[in-house]
Amino acid sequence: MITVVGAGTGAPVPEDVVAGAALVVGGRRHLDAVRLPEAAERIVLGPLAPALDTIAGYVAKELPVLVLASGDPGFFGIVRALAERFGAGLLDVRPGVSSVATAFARLGLPWDDAVVVSAHGRELRTAVNVCRARPKVAVLTGPGAGPAELGAALTGCDRVLVVASALGDPAHERVERVTPAEAAARDWGTAVSVVLCLDEARALGAVRTVAGVPEQPGRWALEEYEIAHRDSMITKFEVRALALARLGPRLGDLVWDVGAGSGSVAVECARLGAAVVAVEKTGEGVGLIRANAAAHGVEVDVVHGAAPDALAGLDTPDAVFIGGGGRDLPDIVGACARRARRAVVVAMAALDRVPAAREALVAAGFACGGVLLQSSRLAPLPGNVTRLAATNPVFLLWGERFLASSEGVPQ
Secondary structure, eight states: OEEEEEESSSSOOOHHHHHTOSEEEEOHHHHHTSOOOTTSEEEEOSSHHHHHHHHHHHHHTTOOEEEEEESOTTSSSTHHHHHHHHOGGGEEEEOOOOHHHHHHHHHTOOOTTOEEEEOTTSOHHHHHHHHHHOSEEEEEOBTTBSHHHHHHHHTTSSOEEEEEESTTOTTTOEEEEEOHHHHHTSOOTTOEEEEEEEOGGGSSOOOOSSOSSOOOOSOOSOOGGGSOOSTTOSOOHHHHHHHHHHHOOOTTOEEEEETOTTTHHHHHHHHTTOEEEEEESSHHHHHHHHHHHHHTTOOOEEEESOTTGGGTTSOOOSEEEEOOOGGGHHHHHHHHHHHOSSEEEEEESOGGGHHHHHHHHHHTTOEEEEEEEOOEEEEEETTTEEEEEEOOOEEEEEEEOOOSSSTTOOO
């Protein structure tokens, strides 16, 4: 039997469990915190594979093993690796309180509406994009992905970072509120337990039925009247529906909406969970984008400038929608394609621009597809009868990057 005990922020390790262990595995601070049997072998956790191999030897001899972990070891913890290697039936898991639950408790906040994302051994950019898109996020940190790195990536965002260190240790526990810029400027050491990223105006949150996962919109491809725009300058909902299908916006993604106009695509992507940057050259358009984002309760970072120059300082996107461009369209498509990790979608009314846009996508290594969308909507006529009213045709071109691994993907 392998007994897994969550220590640090929870209850003390039961003495009887420690006394009977032939092998004790854990971090150095966990091993130092308990009185171990003199005859027991000890393994300070570093690389996991050698520790699992040693545990396997004790399991084969039916000798008791004790694994000490932080908080709740079934929550982004070692239980997964142990269950995969030895089977869940061989585990006796005794969880403590997770660092996430403890950190929110220290603030007096509920966390059933919080999104929890791990940056430990994973790409930091996913955590950054979740923090941009959601008002209440807990980030589990790791080497190279701590408060300083998170703060540097979020500098300029309207967020507060709460850095919780050494939770459960009365002598060393710290819970500090800092701006992203302040977090970026400090060396936080190795005792950080978790970082909370909060929009403090919305930190209390609403009553939830489903924990954690953000509520998804009941529908997408909103009607044009649901989005403020000028002079019918808006991506029509039929075009938007297919564009969204090709963009695939989701939580953890960053999407650019270039030549955003009223921001209809930007708002839709944000409603589906993505972090979004809308690039728009007109002041009137910038105002409309911000108003539409506020009306639909989402966050869109608006950049007032003209592509491709305005794209230079932006973080690398997962997907890009291009809804404007004029004569500069090939240059804009090329600039976006060189940066996009997954997909680029271009909407064009002028068919003579399609070849150059397609050439720019192919040159950047994308597989291309496209369709001419020409729809007719039901429209009323006098006498309680109906006719078909044609909308202006739009060519939708898309490029998708297919890679066997993340190698070669722009960072």
